[in-house]
Amino acid sequence: AQTVTQSQPEMSVQEAETVTLSCTYDTSENNYYLFWYKQPPSRQMILVIRQEAYKQQNATENRFSVNFQKAAKSFSLKISDSQLGDTAMYFCAFMKHWRNTPLVFGKGTRLSVIA
């Protein structure tokens, strides 16, 4: 079974600074997807970024980028130029590379951006 571990329950960052959220996972699969989801106080689940394991290049979406280390089974999220609206819970998630498999989530990291 797959597991996802987020070792930082809470983090804080000053506005405009950079912060990195950690995620490690355990799997015997070779092909899979990794995701970061943002959950603001409204509790909606919003996709931040997605990484395909067969791609060596790290995914980027504007101020969000990942550091994907497949051998180390590590998938960290870097948020640059942090904004107050980035304050949320962030969940790392794993999905096998098959069409109809469920997401496995970590326990989340609560990020607070401070003005």
Next chain:
Amino acid sequence: EPEVTQTPSHQVTQMGQEVILRCVPISNHLYFYWYRQILGQKVEFLVSFYNNEISEKSEIFDDQFSVERPDGSNFTLKIRSTKLEDSAMYFCASMGLYVTNYGYTFGSGTRLTVV
């Protein structure tokens, strides 16, 4: 951008009552899911649905739960006899043929409170 729609956004029910949570997935998606998030905890998979039948379910999805797609557009989760511990946020999600092309999209959730 296409959305997954969930209704109601908040439901309060008495212990022992039946509830039906409703979801309208994105129209061209093929795979449908229900997840649960107890307050302050991680998101947990309940069940996946494809081609009008359950394709996978977790150990949480016991006999008190059922899902159906009654009319080709709605996707419902029924809890037959609610318990206090069923209080949670319930998320519906849908996915197209390929994660990379059509994504894995969550609805905004239904907050279920059992009293």
